[in-house]
Amino acid sequence: MSVVAEGTPAGEASGPVPAAVPRLILRSSEFRKGREASWRELEGFIKEVERRDLLALSVEELQRLPLLYRSTLSSLSVARSIALDRNLLLYLENLCFRAFLIVYGPRVGIWRSAADFFRRGFPAAVRGARWHILLSAFCLLVGLVAGFVLTLGDESWFVSFVPADMAGGRGPASSRTELLNDEIFAPWDGFAKTITGMATFLFQNNTTVGILAFSLGIAAGVPTALLTAYQGLSLGAFIALHWNRDLTIDFIGWLSIHGVTELTAITLCGAAGFMLAERVLFPGRHARLDNLALHGREAARLAVGAIFMLFVAALIEGCLRQLVASTPLRFAIGGATGMLWLAYFLLAGRRAKP
């Protein structure tokens, strides 16, 4: 037993006893003596990994790491119930936590996880979010119809729906030939100008809108719905402008070559926002924040994929749109991209393990 000097009658001892005081045997000290070597070994591994990375360990050491981690974790549990040594408790807790971070740390680099994401994660996320996508598409459509109908009747609406830098000189004052020559069949500007135009447009408009639509889902989805509808609104205004000048088919062809990808991406961003909103509004059995954390990653996958699609759309827009100066061909390319995306979303990664 871990008692004080055996055979010392209680109450009698109240002074130094120089003659042979029996050694105290503490259960916690014995426990520590028995386990300390394995704690030190684990600590050595952790130090090595923290300084460099997991590859710093040999194969045998890597195999020992989880075993040592579990045994140290059980040491912590035991120490908590039998030891009162503050330093020991804090040390074990710290050691277990550091080992936990290594044992359960992310094991894939950015390229592996990116490949995995495009092979499985993104299409699966899209398939899992069909109702959110429908809702988001509905918002876009409502905006589009409203923008179209309003602008059709009174073109001054165009100015309020489309911000000046996005309109790029187009507006109620534009004539049919202007639109035809400067927009739909404008000559290709060459590589340098296209690339910068693309960068500006992509990152000051589309991506921003996409990320906003996704993240503002946190605010119960109202900003997401508004943003998505607003995208439809300006598109509707554009279509109405061309309708009034009898350019609808040409314009839609001009738009479809990249628009199929771009509008799908915007819809997906909206859907990701609605996913967040659903988790905040209807937490089910969890607390709201827990529920958000549980499902936020799913929504983020959708948003990341959509941002990648926006990138593709911008590439098509910058490099292909003005080069292909024929409406039927544009429709063909637009349709083909649509089919490709559809096939990708419906078929990719179905058989692979989740």
Next chain:
Amino acid sequence: MTSATERASLLFEGAVRRKESIVSPEGVPMSVEVASYGDRLAAFFLDSLFWTVATVLAVIGIMLAFGFSRHAMALSLAIFAGFLLRNLYMIHFELVWRGATPGKRLMGIKVIDRHGGPLLPGAVIARNLTREIEYFLPMGLLSEGAARGAPLLALCLGLWMLLFTLLPLFNRQRLRAGDLIAGTMVVVLPRRLLLDDLAEHQARFVFADRQLRAYGAFELQVLEELLRRGAGKDVARLRRDVADKICRKIAWTEPVADPEVEQFLRDFYAAERAFLEREQLYGRPKASKEDTGKPASSG
């Protein structure tokens, strides 16, 4: 027992430290320390510095390689490259270095899963993507508002979005919007050393159970901390005071000479710990000297 450790920590480290408990997948609770605002801000500034330098170098490189020379072009190229580089930088390092970017590593902080699970790539991507609307977008709007002629709308929008940026100020775990979505948390990662066992030595003083009953786990751990302090005049005086107090409390009649104070305290510590650990094993834990073991006071 744990509460005694926590109380002792509170005494030594102050209330500044904010502790949270996570449960490992094996079901063992571990307490972690939430990173302070200062640490996180400093880490963010360091990271910003790194990727800004990288962006500037990349832009200069591209401009030279393609022979661009126009000002407007450089700006949009910088925006593009900046977006790409900063996100790749953050996501890459948080994946490869297990939740730490270079800035975080320098500040000794780390991203972990809030519920004790593994840190998944999806979580890392989500929390970094959200930074765009938390910081870069409002900053962009504010600077645009300041630069342009009609700044009011941009300014309002920017200020409204700053509310997202300030989210960590309004919750216990100091989560920003990205942490909320990704289910992560930023914690401090200190390194603790295992020091010698103070109970391991040749004892000279012997105490009776009746005397050891005077104190509890909290006092024991405070005494441990005092014994672990290095030698010094203040410490020596403090030890003298503590030894005198203990003598009075446990009715120790023999005077303890100055050179013997440390020995006395160490012996008392070892005996007290042996006693309390045994009592705890028998189901009679004593958290502090006020703890009488009755349900009313121990609860």
